Amino acid sequence: MIAANSDFFDGRMKEKKFMYQETLEELVMAKKVQVAGRQLTVVENGAVYVLTPAVKFVRCETCQQDPFGLSGKYATHEKLTEKGAEIFLSSIIYNKQSYQVEQGYFCIPFE
Numbered sequence: 001m002i003a004a005n006s007d008f009f010d011g012r013m014k015e016k017k018f019m020y021q022e023t024l025e026e027l028v029m030a031k032k033v034q035v036a037g038r039q040l041t042v043v044e045n046g047a048v049y050v051l052t053p054a055v056k057f058v059r060c061e062t063c064q065q066d067p068f069g070l071s072g073k074y075a076t077h078e079k080l081t082e083k084g085a086e087i088f089l090s091s092i093i094y095n096k097q098s099y100q101v102e103q104g105y106f107c108i109p110f111e
Contacts, residue, residue, distance in 0.1 A: 015109075016052075016106045016107060016108040016109075017106070017107050018054060018056060018074050018104055018105070018106055018107075019104050019105050019106075019107050020056075020102055020103070020104040021102075021103040021104050021105070023104070024040075024051075024104070024105060031043060032044070035051070038050055038051045038052070039051070039110070040107060047109070048109075048110040049107040049108060049109055049110055050107075050108045050109075050110055051105040051106070051107060051108075052076050052078075052105060052106040052108060053076065053077040053078075053103075053105055054074055054075060054076045054077065054104055054105055054106045055074065055075060055077070055080070055087070055092065055101040055102065055103055055104065056072075056073075056074050056101060056102045056104065057070040057071050057072065057073050057074070057075070057092075057099050057100075057101055058071065058099070058100040058101060058102060059071050059099070059100050060097055060098070060099055061091065061097075061098040061099060061100055062096075062097050062098045063097060067095075067097060068094065068095065068097065070094070070099060071099075074106070076106065080092060080094070089103070090102070090103070
């Protein structure tokens, strides 16, 4: 996990990165970023990013082996919904399989 005092936003990110929900909350509390709707602004340098809700798949909870190879991968809420997945707080049901996930966001540079 990225700590609130990290250099996550040093310079300008040129591609999207995943940020855990907890990390975003820490950065907001530390007043390092401001969030308005889906827009994140870095206080120090004014860089602006679009936040897209996403998850990181941790492991399959219903099988010892992940039948779809999702563990360790990332997906947006939008894509998961399109694929028929049911999203809960820290789990997702996809094709009758339960997955443990970590909630967060893709931070995409605003151009």
